[in-house]
Amino acid sequence: MFQNNTEDVAKQKLLLLYILKVSPGSLTKEKLSEILIDNFNMNFFIIQQYLSELTSGGFVSLDNDEGNQVLVLENSGSKSLDYFKSKMTDSMISKVHGVFNLNSSGNPTPVQTEATSYPRDNGEINVNLKLTEMDETVFSMYISVPNQEQAAVLMEKWEKSPDYYYKSIIELFIDNKPTI
Structure with a gap:
């Protein structure tokens, strides 16, 4: 139904992992989906598919945080991200930093x-x-x-x-x- 080439799929999954890594707070599936739809024009169903694949692959897990199911970046997800981060474009990284008010190093921008x-x-x-x-x-x-x-x-x-x-x-x- 939806066609993406494998490099685009890899970049989008890396983007998802990167957002989980740099987010200053815990993210639910809904909040992550909102960020990806609003800022990266990703399709809701594709996001859910990627989350399912990353979860079943052990890169991401779900945890309970004050009654909400939040996404957790697992060690294997972090290692994969570190290894393949160079595949992400600078504009993708900059946009994520803008969403979370982070500086170019990925740290919160101080007021x-x-x-x-x-x-x-x-x-x-x-x-x-x-x-x-x-x-x-x-x-x-x-x-x-x-x-x-x-x-x-x-x-x-x-x-x-x-x-x-x-x-x-x-x-x-x-x-x-x-x-x-």
Whole structure:
């Protein structure tokens, strides 16, 4: 019914193994299928066939994780992937890294923090606090403070604990409780 040449089949199976290897969390069959369909235009039935073949071949197994059946890359699957990874195209690898926000080494891309200041005409200092991920700004906030000392304190606090301050700011907007 579906025709693929053997090299394409091998690349698609390697892609499946690679996604399981670099995924930062456990993947169910459904989530893996969603990733492959949305990002690689793969056919749902082909994905299920490949999963069945990889499972029966001992490359992938199913395990229970908090009530969900998740896919596990077995040692033989990892070894095969390491041996044949050169068959995968750079664009395939880059696309997988994009799906999981990974850098070129396959490690999670850290969120970058930035804190800059510049003087305003009225003598105050504008401070920009920013978070970027994969060159995309995910958060940016400008604050005007009276002097450079306060700007320096603000920027230092942001650089030391961006997660804490970002979460606190978001919670202020999301929390439905009045604060005044």
